Amino acid sequence: MAGQRHGGFDQAELPEAHRIRWWLAAVTAGLVAAGFAIVPYLPFFQELTFIRDPKVASVITWTVLQTSVVVISAVLTLYFTGKARLEAAAFRANQIDIRLFADERPDASHDREIDSAVELTAAFKRILNDSRLYTPTSVPGVGGSYDFIQIVENAGESADGWWKAATKLIRLAQPPAAFTVTGTVRPGNTSGRYQLILELVRCPRFAASPLVIEDESWPRVLHRAANAVAALVIPRSAYVRTNIHWAAWRDAKIPYELFDAYQRANHFITYRRYDEALAEYYRALSLDPSNVYIRLEIAALQEQLDLHLDALATYDDVITLCSRGKPKLARWWIGEDFARQPRHAGRSRDVALLIARYRHALVLGHGDSVAGSWWVRRTTAGVPGDARALRRAELRAALELRFRRYVELDVRTRPYAIPREKRLELHRRVMRVSVPELVVQDATLEQLAEYNQRAAEMRSYFCALSQYEIERLVADYRNFGRRWRRSWEQLTNRALDLSLVWAVLRRAMADVEPMSGAVPEPRPAYPGSRVKLADVCPDRRWPPDPQALDDTVEAAGPRKSWEECYNAASVYAVAMLEVGPRGERDLRDRARNPRLTGETRDEVARRAVRELYHAATISHSGRLPERRSWVMGEDPDLAALRGHELFRVFEMVTFSPDRAAPLRPQRAHVWEQVSYVRQLVCEIASCRAHFWRLRALDPAPVQDGRVLDRWRSTDRDAWRRLADLATGKQDWYTRYQAISAFREWSTDCGYPGAISGFPLYNEERLHAQLRGAAGAKGRTGMDANIVVREYVRLCDLRLDQLVADIAEVEQTQDDFAARADLWDALCSWFDDDIADGSSSDERRERFRKLVKP
Numbered sequence: 001m002a003g004q005r006h007g008g009f010d011q012a013e014l015p016e017a018h019r020i021r022w023w024l025a026a027v028t029a030g031l032v033a034a035g036f037a038i039v040p041y042l043p044f045f046q047e048l049t050f051i052r053d054p055k056v057a058s059v060i061t062w063t064v065l066q067t068s069v070v071v072i073s074a075v076l077t078l079y080f081t082g083k084a085r086l087e088a089a090a091f092r093a094n095q096i097d098i099r100l101f102a103d104e105r106p107d108a109s110h111d112r113e114i115d116s117a118v119e120l121t122a123a124f125k126r127i128l129n130d131s132r133l134y135t136p137t138s139v140p141g142v143g144g145s146y147d148f149i150q151i152v153e154n155a156g157e158s159a160d161g162w163w164k165a166a167t168k169l170i171r172l173a174q175p176p177a178a179f180t181v182t183g184t185v186r187p188g189n190t191s192g193r194y195q196l197i198l199e200l201v202r203c204p205r206f207a208a209s210p211l212v213i214e215d216e217s218w219p220r221v222l223h224r225a226a227n228a229v230a231a232l233v234i235p236r237s238a239y240v241r242t243n244i245h246w247a248a249w250r251d252a253k254i255p256y257e258l259f260d261a262y263q264r265a266n267h268f269i270t271y272r273r274y275d276e277a278l279a280e281y282y283r284a285l286s287l288d289p290s291n292v293y294i295r296l297e298i299a300a301l302q303e304q305l306d307l308h309l310d311a312l313a314t315y316d317d318v319i320t321l322c323s324r325g326k327p328k329l330a331r332w333w334i335g336e337d338f339a340r341q342p343r344h345a346g347r348s349r350d351v352a353l354l355i356a357r358y359r360h361a362l363v364l365g366h367g368d369s370v371a372g373s374w375w376v377r378r379t380t381a382g383v384p385g386d387a388r389a390l391r392r393a394e395l396r397a398a399l400e401l402r403f404r405r406y407v408e409l410d411v412r413t414r415p416y417a418i419p420r421e422k423r424l425e426l427h428r429r430v431m432r433v434s435v436p437e438l439v440v441q442d443a444t445l446e447q448l449a450e451y452n453q454r455a456a457e458m459r460s461y462f463c464a465l466s467q468y469e470i471e472r473l474v475a476d477y478r479n480f481g482r483r484w485r486r487s488w489e490q491l492t493n494r495a496l497d498l499s500l501v502w503a504v505l506r507r508a509m510a511d512v513e514p515m516s517g518a519v520p521e522p523r524p525a526y527p528g529s530r531v532k533l534a535d536v537c538p539d540r541r542w543p544p545d546p547q548a549l550d551d552t553v554e555a556a557g558p559r560k561s562w563e564e565c566y567n568a569a570s571v572y573a574v575a576m577l578e579v580g581p582r583g584e585r586d587l588r589d590r591a592r593n594p595r596l597t598g599e600t601r602d603e604v605a606r607r608a609v610r611e612l613y614h615a616a617t618i619s620h621s622g623r624l625p626e627r628r629s630w631v632m633g634e635d636p637d638l639a640a641l642r643g644h645e646l647f648r649v650f651e652m653v654t655f656s657p658d659r660a661a662p663l664r665p666q667r668a669h670v671w672e673q674v675s676y677v678r679q680l681v682c683e684i685a686s687c688r689a690h691f692w693r694l695r696a697l698d699p700a701p702v703q704d705g706r707v708l709d710r711w712r713s714t715d716r717d718a719w720r721r722l723a724d725l726a727t728g729k730q731d732w733y734t735r736y737q738a739i740s741a742f743r744e745w746s747t748d749c750g751y752p753g754a755i756s757g758f759p760l761y762n763e764e765r766l767h768a769q770l771r772g773a774a775g776a777k778g779r780t781g782m783d784a785n786i787v788v789r790e791y792v793r794l795c796d797l798r799l800d801q802l803v804a805d806i807a808e809v810e811q812t813q814d815d816f817a818a819r820a821d822l823w824d825a826l827c828s829w830f831d832d833d834i835a836d837g838s839s840s841d842e843r844r845e846r847f848r849k850l851v852k853p
């Protein structure tokens with residue numbers, strides 16, 4: 001067993017299910033009963049001497065023996081069958097009987113009136129019944145999930161007479177519930193806390209240790225309790241054999257906080273609360289550091305948040321962990337010293353290794369995004385040295401060290417082979433660690449030109465590495481054997497072939513000569529590759545030829561899975577992008593920026609949308625909502641396609657939104673991020689205003705000076721959090737710290753508001769917010785791409801202004817109403833949904849008058 005084999009694990013509290021042992025016992029007893037009941041009457045048995053000439057004593061003895069054995073064997077057969085069914089139910093672990101919670105709260109308790117034991121039991125059943133297990137996916141977003149627990153009721157127990165007997169006979173044919181949960185509701189150990197004591201019993205008489213769950217609200221208590229029950233059940237069940245996320249915990253005790261963190265992370269992703277989801281994933285990882293599947297989900301979420309350097313490092317970590325014990329891969333990836341590592345965890349990590357290598361190569365293929373995070377050209381927002389800038393500096397140093405592995409290999413980053421000294425020189429020039437982040441407004445033209453050139457060179461370098469990794473992945477996984485059979489659900493050979501076409505196309509776009517538009521002939525980046533590369537630019541000019549694109553995609557064969565169709569759509573969509581960073585214009589001097597236009601562009605868009613329709617048709621309807629966020633707004637490959645009319649029709653047909661689908665601008669995901677930060681500032685300001693308004697309405701004066709000092713300290717902390725949030729708006733952990741502080745403050749003062757997740761793009765809301773920021777004098781009727789750029793610029797400028805204004809806030813005033821007005825003014829300043837015709841500058845002036853009256 002996994003837990004015993006690795007050693008050092010606490011064994012699972014519940015006993016192992018011995019279903020096969022009891023089924024063999026039932027079959028054996030049944031055969032014995034059948035043998036003694038039938039065999040004596042067969043012809044061959046009648047020919048035996050003691051049967052033909054029986055004595056009286058022998059007849060009596062045989063009759064008693066036969067009858068006794070048949071009866072005893074029949075009874076044992078029924079008993080063993082019942083035990084086998086019970087053990088099988090414990091192994092499946094999909095049915096749990098939950099009894100009504102006992103209530104030990106005082107009769108006069110107000111909490112008892114609001115949340116009765118019956119209501120808490122029903123809520124617990126619903127939460128436990130909604131517990132999900134997730135499968136890994138090769139596309140960012142929530143993977144496939146399925147329920148694994150069903151709540152069963154003890155129907156018929158209260159019946160009387162013949163009906164009670166009939167219901168019990170009917171229930172004998174149903175699968176038994178092997179687990180029973182009883183609970184006791186109690187007040188918490190301190191005021192304002194709630195406690196639930198649970199006991200899980202595995203029938204007939206095995207009980208786990210009681211669970212004592214205490215927290216600040218009943219919903220949180222019930223969620224933690226449900227996840228704790230699931231964590232007790234999973235290690236001995238069939239799920240650890242089929243769900244590779246938890247395969248390493250087979251027969252071992254799963255910390256219930258680990259399962260709770262994992263479930264909460266996926267819950268937050270569903271509601272687009274990505275910062276909180278990342279925090280929960282990292283909490284789960286702190287309890288299970290070797291779980292590579294949690295790391296994969298962290299990396300996928302980092303991709304969705306445009307944290308490309310972070311995602312690259314996380315995928316690199318997963319490959320490092322999974323390559324140990326695989327000599328050939330380990331020598332390349334982490335060096336000779338790790339080639340002879342034990343292989344005990346290799347089987348359960350095969351799928352993780354495949355997905356990590358695949359996504360690592362795709363992130364490298366988005367070399368323009370990675371280069372933009374390396375050679376940073378800042379706007380007016382933030383200051384150099386903020387939390388995100390420090391994190392980028394750490395990642396640059398780490399990735400430069402890790403990417404030295406490519407220096408020792410003959411990676412064809414140029415059309416010709418270059419010696420190691422030249423490769424090392426290229427590596428050091430492109431992946432320079434000490435890179436000051438350039439402020440565009442303060443930079444000279446020479447500095448801007450240098451950064452643009454370095455970013456373009458890094459993009460070309462990373463796209464070559466992407467092609468190298470995909471070619472090597474195709475060579476390694478060309479023939480899937482039995483050990484990779486589970487990987488077919490994630491990635492197929494045809495999907496890898498189309499990914500290679502995508503990588504070649506991305507590399508050609510990165511290598512476009514700015515002035516002439518010429519592209520080099522495609523060449524293998526991996527010297528050992530035997531794959532013939534597709535040439536989608538036969539005239540050696542960008543953009544690609546639509547017919548060559550179509551022939552290349554069709555040559556891969558019929559598409560039969562979501563990944564295959566989606567990769568084909570990505571190939572077409574990339575051809576529609578402009579050659580500059582993030583699919584926009586090339587900013588280098590005298591760049592021609594060739595691109596598809598007119599009917600040719602419409603034809604390529606039609607083929608891309610055709611593949612998306614095929615992908616949606618092949619995919620189960622329940623999986624489409626999980627992929628919607630990535631397809632509609634986050635995948636950079638589809639940036640240009642989203643602005644085409646055919647894509648809008650695809651969204652309306654496939655997802656049937658409640659209103660007409662908009663033509664999405666290329667930077668719609670950036671609008672979602674800045675709107676999220678703006679909403680966060682508004683909610684924090686509104687919460688603090690609510691706090692001081694309550695204090696101002698309280699007629700009783702504050703007698704204890706320590707209470708007033710604590711309130712002042714909390715206010716100072718709130719202003720500091722907002723300043724950190726304004727300077728580090730791109731850092732997810734800074735945002736999460738602000739959210740955690742908001743939760744504490746809102747609980748303290750009973751504020752009814754809540755932090756919502758990243759907003760979905762809405763064209764009407766975008767234009768309304770620009771009017772709210774720019775005021776009545778703002779321009780209207782502009783293209784959505786221009787509106788997004790203008791609104792993002794205004795939001796960045798406003799955050800810079802907030803940092804400067806916070807430095808001038810006086811913390812000594814004791815007028816509670818004045819403090820509430822100040823926070824209300826800040827909330828109004830950042831509320832772009834306001835419809836009073838004022839601009840953000842006008843609302844800022846109101847705020848500044850209160851800062852310095």
